[in-house]
Amino acid sequence: MDTTKNLEEIFQSKIDHEIKIEPKDWMPDAYRKTLIRQISQHAHSEIVGMLPEGNWITRTPSLRRKVALLAKIQDEAGHGLYLYSAAETLGITRDQLLDELHTGKAKYSSIFNYPALTWADMGSVGWLVDGAAIMNQVMLCRTSYGPYARAMVRICKEESFHHRQGFEILLTLSQGTEAQKKMCQESINRWWKPALMMFGPPDEQSSNTEMSMKWKIKRETNDELRQRFVDVAAEQVKFLNMTLPDVVWNESTGHYDFGALDWDHFWNVVKGNGPCNKQRLDARIKAHENGAWVREAALAFAEKQKIRQQSQVKTA
Amino acid sequence: MTFYDYIIRLADNNLILGHRLSEWCGHGPFLEQDMAMTNISLDLIGQSRSMYALAAEINSKGESEDDIAFLRLEHEYQNLLLVEQPNGDFAHTVLRQLFFASFQLPLYQAMLQKLQGMTEEHFVTLRGILEKAVMEVTYHKRWSSEWVIRLGDGTAESHSRMVTAVNELYRYYGEAFISDAVDDAAVSEGYGVRPEELKAEADQYIDDIFRQANLNIPVDTYMQRGGKQGVHSEYMGYLLSELQYMQRAYPNASW
Numbered sequence: 172m173d174t175t176k177n178l179e180e181i182f183q184s185k186i187d188h189e190i191k192i193e194p195k196d197w198m199p200d201a202y203r204k205t206l207i208r209q210i211s212q213h214a215h216s217e218i219v220g221m222l223p224e225g226n227w228i229t230r231t232p233s234l235r236r237k238v239a240l241l242a243k244i245q246d247e248a249g250h251g252l253y254l255y256s257a258a259e260t261l262g263i264t265r266d267q268l269l270d271e272l273h274t275g276k277a278k279y280s281s282i283f284n285y286p287a288l289t290w291a292d293m294g295s296v297g298w299l300v301d302g303a304a305i306m307n308q309v310m311l312c313r314t315s316y317g318p319y320a321r322a323m324v325r326i327c328k329e330e331s332f333h334h335r336q337g338f339e340i341l342l343t344l345s346q347g348t349e350a351q352k353k354m355c356q357e358s359i360n361r362w363w364k365p366a367l368m369m370f371g372p373p374d375e376q377s378s379n380t381e382m383s384m385k386w387k388i389k390r391e392t393n394d395e396l397r398q399r400f401v402d403v404a405a406e407q408v409k410f411l412n413m414t415l416p417d418v419v420w421n422e423s424t425g426h427y428d429f430g431a432l433d434w435d436h437f438w439n440v441v442k443g444n445g446p447c448n449k450q451r452l453d454a455r456i457k458a459h460e461n462g463a464w465v466r467e468a469a470l471a472f473a474e475k476q477k478i479r480q481q482s483q484v485k486t487a
Numbered sequence: 488m489t490f491y492d493y494i495i496r497l498a499d500n501n502l503i504l505g506h507r508l509s510e511w512c513g514h515g516p517f518l519e520q521d522m523a524m525t526n527i528s529l530d531l532i533g534q535s536r537s538m539y540a541l542a543a544e545i546n547s548k549g550e551s552e553d554d555i556a557f558l559r560l561e562h563e564y565q566n567l568l569l570v571e572q573p574n575g576d577f578a579h580t581v582l583r584q585l586f587f588a589s590f591q592l593p594l595y596q597a598m599l600q601k602l603q604g605m606t607e608e609h610f611v612t613l614r615g616i617l618e619k620a621v622m623e624v625t626y627h628k629r630w631s632s633e634w635v636i637r638l639g640d641g642t643a644e645s646h647s648r649m650v651t652a653v654n655e656l657y658r659y660y661g662e663a664f665i666s667d668a669v670d671d672a673a674v675s676e677g678y679g680v681r682p683e684e685l686k687a688e689a690d691q692y693i694d695d696i697f698r699q700a701n702l703n704i705p706v707d708t709y710m711q712r713g714g715k716q717g718v719h720s721e722y723m724g725y726l727l728s729e730l731q732y733m734q735r736a737y738p739n740a741s742w
Contacts (some may be wrong), residue, residue, distance in 0.1 A: 348740050
């Protein structure tokens, strides 16, 4: 009992002194669990997040856009890989993590349960969805768990590139034909509020925030991040000559108000009732199941090669 | 115009195969291979872009790479039937890649030899494109060879899937090595390669890989042909419908 208390004190003191926690360090079970939940959720979001954009790969309007979109989605696969590896340092395997995704036990960001309906959505996803994600992720570069923080540094660099790329897609549309401008505004309208809800429920309803702040897994609250995102986006949208629905400058607070968010709908999407929850999960399960024979064959072949090499060594 | 036609053919193969591979993105058998297929797709589409841009430049009709890539009719695309075949399962995809890379790599290498010492600007540009592409295609060939061997010599299931893929795709392997008037003209202009001259090397390579993979080359196969002359399989129209959708729905817009 005393030893545990002592370990906990050492742990909290490292956190308080901004010393990273590393895989072999002692950590409270709840810290480990919280991190596995959060990192795996993040990894799954990268992988499921490949699907809505993947929906446009074969229909990009130019070759330059095709190459950029493919490269972007490939980056997301890479992010998924680093994050699964970071989670594995906490004592869970990639197979277990995938299993939790496929059985619905693990969550991923609900934003990817919305459909990508127009080419402009490739811009909105980059500008708003990646933009909202970056707000969270920049904070995570300083998170207390070493492997996660280091993975996030690399991820953030690529994400900010995606963010600019998305904005540039919209900027091109905003300077184009009437049909393109309309496509641009319609897409922004559709993604805006779901993007705001990416920061999670309001602070007073967020069950995980308090402990995560104490452990410096999170370093800012949902509401703080959300407001900062709104204030930045409200300025950026001016360059597009477009508008953000329900966003108004509030002289007295010095911030932009963004109107009411429909949290009932948010929780419905989290629970599986979003427009694409079923399609996204089905697509992941299908890819995994269709790939089973390939993974088995690769293992069987590697095993055969090992035996062949061993018998070669013996005969030599 | 021969040079233009010859380059367009090379580019069309790259575009259409790159497009097919891009359909795998997000759906691969596991993450590492999902990324590998996207890489190859990016290489091929990248090659097609450089080649279309070069073709547009020598044609000097003010077309862009996208005009050529997106705005032709089906019969104007001159890619091989092989590259437009659907992805099928992973066995089909890796075999299609092996067949194509076994043709493309020696073709590029032979072209580079012919282009050596040619000083006209478009030849110099093409040489630059091919020098970079050779490095990429060397990897595509190695990647696909390793997978054909691994799957052919893996489990009973992966072997039987490879056999099915061979039986379905081998008939599209041969078209690459049948020359026509465009090839003949390009040969006589000095930069073109007679594809028949590449066949022995490619056959031998495939033979070697198949032996390691416990696979047999089907006997008495009639090689399907037509893509090079614009007579495609029924799959092609659907592929182009997706590829061209935005350009057709919103003509004359910038993206």
